[in-house]
Amino acid sequence: MSTETVYRFFVREKAEDAQQASLRRVFLTRGYLSEAQAAERYEVVERVEHTARRRVLDAADVIAWTR
Numbered sequence: 001m002s003t004e005t006v007y008r009f010f011v012r013e014k015a016e017d018a019q020q021a022s023l024r025r026v027f028l029t030r031g032y033l034s035e036a037q038a039a040e041r042y043e044v045v046e047r048v049e050h051t052a053r054r055r056v057l058d059a060a061d062v063i064a065w066t067r
Contacts, residue, residue: 006032008051011042 008031012024026045029038032053038044 006055008048009038010045
């Protein structure tokens with residue numbers, strides 16, 4: 001069994017071409033992501049610390065949540 005800390009993040013969609021960051025909206029992720037997942041999917045603006053949760057994965061990759 002392994003655990004990881006996951007958070008919600010303020011993010012922007014990754015830029016296409018030469019879009020300016022100021023033209024792309026910042027939004028809060030709906031679900032909880034690890035830092036690696038957030039960086040892969042979005043341009044991370046800020047990690048929301050008080051949303052931290054522990055995600056537990058067992059051998060079959062079944063997820064359980066703890067605080």
